[in-house]
Amino acid sequence: MPTVFAEHIREARALTRDEVGPRGEPAVVGVSIPLFGKYAEEQVRIALREGIQTFVTSQGDPSRWTPFLKKYNRTVLHICTTPEEALKCEKAGVDAVIAEGTESGGHNGRHELTTMSLVPEVVEAVGSRMPVVASGGIVDGRSIAAALALGADGVHIDTRFAATHESSAHPNYKDAILRAHSTDTVMMLRSSTPVRALKNQFSHQIEHMIESGAHFPELRKFAGEGRTRLGIYLGDVVRGELDCGQDVALINEILSVEEVLRKLLQEYKAATRRITDDLEFPMVAEDESTPEYALQYSAQD
Known part of the structure; x- marks a missing residue:
């Protein structure tokens, strides 16, 4: 809803007004806008009126809004799910791409590339010219370290x-x-608009x-x-859509944002x-007892 969208921007601004980053820079409030949504255009214009500087766009053609937003000197990141999409983002003029693997919650790419596969491919495609x-x-x-x-x-x-909280x-x-376990998410609507969510009556239907x-x-x-709103914001965990990532089983407590x-x-x-401790192999001859030999043998196998 556009009205709620504007309210959330103002609330985020109020909460971060006095906050600064590690180098003393002011806090950044950005917005995420799915381009296929019926309120996308209105949300873009609301965010501009509210003075938002950073836009994350997704689920649509990156060239639809990127040139328009760049005219206002805004920073634009677009979510991609294949290296080819990343190249389209570059052509559209985005400032950075978000390489989203199939483990992600909510709307996903049809090709179901995992983060482990997708990220280095996108880095190879555009990483020398823009942040990934x-x-x-x-x-x-651990997963942050792996991504980097x-x-x-x-x-x-x-x-x-x-x-x-x-x-x-x-x-x-x-x-x-x-309560969710590692096998409790499902990819729905694979052939049309893939969505990862918790399994429930809605997903089974x-x-x-x-x-x-x-x-x-x-x-x-x-x-x-309305299904996402019903599940996530109104709390109907039976009939609503409960978008979440495949990593959900690793979340076992509700914390504050600061604590997280x-x-x-x-x-x-x-x-x-x-990682660095484990990789400090002793510099000895490479025989069958050394880690170097084991690594070489695995690569050749």
């Missing part, structure tokens, strides 16, 4: 922040996140309709835009220390 942000399956410091090791310049985290998601949705031969218009009418950020940093530091 990794998204999908990133929930803790793949060549990403930063990370985009969703589900972990949906399960925070400050999140506007309904408590029932947050409880569902905490979608699956049954597809098996019964339902066509896309019928599926779209049944799903509707501190924990992510601590975990990241621990992960990078462990």
Whole structure:
């Protein structure tokens, strides 16, 4: 809803007005706008009126709004799910791309490339000319370290922040996140508009309709835009759509945003220390007992 969108921008501004970054820079409030939504154009114009400087666009042609936003000197990031899409983003003039793997919650790409595969491919395609942000399956410091090791310049985290005290998601949705196991998400509507969400009555109904031969218009009418609101914001965890990432099983407590950020940093530091310690192989002759030999043997196998 456009009215709610504007209210959220103002609320975020109020909450971060006195906050500064690690180098003393002012806090940045950005917006995420799915381009296929019926309110996309209105949301873009509202965000401009509110003075938003950073836009994340997705689920549509990056050239639709990027040139327009660049005229106003805005920073634009677009979500891509293949290297080819990343090249289209570059051609459209975006400032950075978000490489989103299939582990991500909500709308996904049809090709279902994992973050592990997608990020280095996107880095190879456009990384020398623009920043690449990794998204999908990133929930803790270990996955941040992994994303950066793949060549990403930063990370985009969703589900972990949906399960925070400050999140506007309904408590029932947050409880569902905490109860979820690693096999509790499903990719719905694979052949049309893929969406990853928690399994529930709604997802089972979608699956049954597809098996019964339902066509896309019928599926779209049944799903509707209201299902996400019903599940995430109104708390109907039976009939609503509960978008979340495949990493949901690693979320086991509701924290504040500050606590999440501190924990992510601590975990990241621990992960990078462990990696560098493990890679300090002794410089000895390469016989069958050395790590170097094992690595070479695995590569040749």
